[in-house]
Amino acid sequence: MADIVDMGELRRRLGRTGVWLSSLAATPAARVREAAAEIEELGYATLWVGETPAGREAFTHAALLLSATGRLRVATGIANIYGRDPVAAANGAATLAEAWDQRFVLGLGVSHKPLVTSRGHDYSAPLEYMRDYLGAMDQATFGAPLAETPPRVLAALRRRMLELAARRAQGAHTYFVPPEHTAKARDLIGSAPVLAPEQAVVVETDAGRAREIAREYAALYLSLPNYTKNLRELGFSDDDFADGGSDRLIDAIVVWGEPETIAERIRAHHDAGADHVCVQPLADSVDTQLEHLRLLAPALLTA
Template identity: 30%
Template sequence: MTFARRPLIVSPRYFSAGELIKRVQTADHIGVDEIWLEQQPDQRDATVFAAAYLNAAPTIRVGTAVLPVYGRHPVSMAQSAASLAEVSGGRYMLGLGFSHQFINEFVLGYKQGPPIRVMREYLSIVRELTTTGSVDWDGEVFTAHAQYTSPRLPVPFYLAALRPQMIRLAVEFCDGILLLLCSPRYIREHVMPAVHEACAEFGKSADEFRVLVNLPAYSGSEVAEHRAQWAKYVTSYRMLPYYRYVLDINGKHDPEVLSLIGSREEIQDRLGEYRTSGCVPVPQPIGASLDEFAQTVEDCFLD
């Protein structure tokens, strides 16, 4: 498998659809070869915009990071993933996540189950249907009896995973994991040991299992303002138990340690720290203008 050298996040949360397409095309022109986009409860459908991104940049791979599993039955998720893979010639990557109790129960109205059990059943169904075209599953959480008769291309799977049990599940079923708010030390001391242990258990190569971390990036003229906004964002994530757990283990770091907000030199130094920890840093440019976006992408990837 050939991995991307220049992965990027282009969030569909802000700007017009036309502006987002311009950013994707700008990233493509600079040399980005992989783009991820997230799904939030108050924003556009990430799978629809994944299709738009795939069409706008015909050689770039595009992935969702991540789609919450309670938002779609696994059969529906498999259908959309297989369809995106087909129309893009195999360039779509499916990133999934358990999400949070507030989203699952208050926003969507479900009674959430045990995370590992839910994700194991969900991944089993989606993988079986996208791989073989047929699934018969009567589980404790999900039921699925379906066929998919259209053409199928391989779909790489990624999982949002912060703790050892979920990382183990990801290694068993997926091609990589997706991280947020993780310091280089947390990745080096907690994530990578869990990855190596699980890879040994399941007979996989740790070198071929991708560990991707989302990092907001900005190198424009308003670094101080963006650092202050990022600090507030990090603080707000303490309300979510999964991220509070990670932030507590991270220790008393300045929020900027968890980002790529700064000068070109600072960004390059931080990228080096993350790569040395064993992961693949994925910048998410947060500048308001297209020029700031392009400058940040260049400062992240160009020599």
């Protein structure tokens, strides 16, 4: 297997703005194919999808999306490293990259303690587990000749995982973060690695309704220590986490309003050092999310 990733080419392939959708994990396969094809047609370069115990397995989900498209890059945001051993992850990524013309990007992460212990795994040392996992991946072999190593990025929020992403992967995928975190992450990882934050958006101009939608989204993440510890380092406190999140916190994490207001937030991430921003429209159905992506495309794809 080749051991070089062209970082300039990786940035070009990812594009400046992509899409992050968790809803596809629970959507019928036929509709998933249609949605991926429409996202490609709209001009978004990369589609990110997550992995949860109740949703689709990350690698087969990626194959479903890749098979439905011709240019779209597909990235896992993230594939849980406790869900498969490192040789399976390395060979799965190589299979997808080889079969679909290097359109697959492997996003790996340690997930969260409740999701890992429920699978019967020990979550006492996730950073060390990730370090050992990457080492085992690097020792894996793959039979088919590859033009390049499938690129990988790590889900990372705080210093040590960001530093590991810079040393042992092609960069970092950050989630549930404001542009201030993007600037901090860029300072930590340096200029060479890719930095790809997720940005949740609400296409709604009424503040009360927009923040209601945003708080529904934020509820899960504000219950997980990985996210609250990171937010504390950015200056948020218990008062911000109470009652579904303060307006200050909600507005920092989720941007709402007209397309141009949303585009300004995407530009803020880019100005802070992001190479690629994956936009997650918050809505109650895939159909509505696609409607919002259509509305946002003219502003976002020039942001």
